[in-house]
Amino acid sequence: MKQLTLFLISIIFLFSNATAQEGFDKLALTPPMGWNSWNTFRLEINEDLVKEVADVFIEKGLKDAGYEFVVIDDGWQIDRDEEGNIITNPDKFPSGIKDLADYVHTKGLKFGIYSDAGYETCGGFPGSLGYEYQDARQYAAWGVDYLKYDWCNTGNQSAPDSYLLMRNAIEKAGRPIVFSMCEWGLSKPWEWGEGIGNLWRTTLDIRPCWDCSKMGHINEVRVENFMGFTKILDLQEGLEIYAGPGHWNDPDMLEVGNGELTYDENVAHFSLWCILAAPLMLGNDVRNMSDEILEIVTNKELIAVNQDPLGRQGKKVRDDGDFEVWSKELNDGSRAVCLFNRSEEEAEFGFTWSEVGLPQNIDFKLRDLWLKEELGKFDGEYKAIVPSHGVVVVKVYN
Numbered sequence: 001m002k003q004l005t006l007f008l009i010s011i012i013f014l015f016s017n018a019t020a021q022e023g024f025d026k027l028a029l030t031p032p033m034g035w036n037s038w039n040t041f042r043l044e045i046n047e048d049l050v051k052e053v054a055d056v057f058i059e060k061g062l063k064d065a066g067y068e069f070v071v072i073d074d075g076w077q078i079d080r081d082e083e084g085n086i087i088t089n090p091d092k093f094p095s096g097i098k099d100l101a102d103y104v105h106t107k108g109l110k111f112g113i114y115s116d117a118g119y120e121t122c123g124g125f126p127g128s129l130g131y132e133y134q135d136a137r138q139y140a141a142w143g144v145d146y147l148k149y150d151w152c153n154t155g156n157q158s159a160p161d162s163y164l165l166m167r168n169a170i171e172k173a174g175r176p177i178v179f180s181m182c183e184w185g186l187s188k189p190w191e192w193g194e195g196i197g198n199l200w201r202t203t204l205d206i207r208p209c210w211d212c213s214k215m216g217h218i219n220e221v222r223v224e225n226f227m228g229f230t231k232i233l234d235l236q237e238g239l240e241i242y243a244g245p246g247h248w249n250d251p252d253m254l255e256v257g258n259g260e261l262t263y264d265e266n267v268a269h270f271s272l273w274c275i276l277a278a279p280l281m282l283g284n285d286v287r288n289m290s291d292e293i294l295e296i297v298t299n300k301e302l303i304a305v306n307q308d309p310l311g312r313q314g315k316k317v318r319d320d321g322d323f324e325v326w327s328k329e330l331n332d333g334s335r336a337v338c339l340f341n342r343s344e345e346e347a348e349f350g351f352t353w354s355e356v357g358l359p360q361n362i363d364f365k366l367r368d369l370w371l372k373e374e375l376g377k378f379d380g381e382y383k384a385i386v387p388s389h390g391v392v393v394v395k396v397y398n
């Protein structure tokens, strides 16, 4: 009798666990794509902005191109009530978060939100420390699909423990929510993040410039805490072994269309994030972007490289000073190859098949993914003229 009871209890346990887990294993099988308010709007966010962004996702074809998540970053919260429930800023979001999430869902999109593992967010609003289960239940009740979880004001908390705690809280709340860990790479989250988060930031914050940087302090250590996209790119080398379906390195949100970036730099930034299998979170004002920027971020052939189901992160395979070759293996055995010219002049350079892991003695076909043109068959190597601060991206296939 005792044995039968134990057997029944384990069946019930297994079943309830399986139900709670349902859907979690299917999250972020390709890098998440969407928009986040931070890079352009900082703390100045409100419900009209978010609704307009959701509308634009449909009107401008962003949804058709694969962008799915509409995410509000820091600044939506204001306080906690006496029972510890998080309070939404009523001036910015008078209709409440549930209403906003519903609106986003009516467009066939997904809704994301932001919190912090410490007692306060980076913007000085209440963090989730001590309220992890309560907040996760609230997010699930609101219909949240994505949580970006930051690392300000965490004192001597352990990052793996803090992120695991929130991950468990989300699972317990029962709604599959993509979990984006924003710990800035401080404790090498790529080494412990798989199984906890679906993506983890690998660096401090990106800025909309080529290679600018600013020094600041993190835990009393002086570091470059704001960086242009090429500096962020350099910090991705070697991390490719840690990425795969459901768990991605996150070199931060896109700055395409922002700040001082030129056309060629925007194309390079977008292409390299596609090659890196990076999450593609637009960070510009998508309501007011130029046609040129829209064309860049909706290049379906580049997006297909990013979203390739094999889930390999591309890596640098050749480095001749200012002339770099980055290559990403694709599911059909082909390669996406990005020639990146960091110099101040246009330059001709290229790669051989063996450098990108293909047999040297076969003729491969090439397609230029920005010109959207077949280039023909090539024998052993390919060279192209690459604009200054720009790229040429080709697919090598047979």
Ligand code: GLA
Pocket: 038, 073, 074, 121, 122, 123, 150, 182, 204, 205
């Ligand atoms: C940190 C994060 C940013 C953003 C801000 C919000 O700096 O790295 O991406 O979320 O906090 O305050």
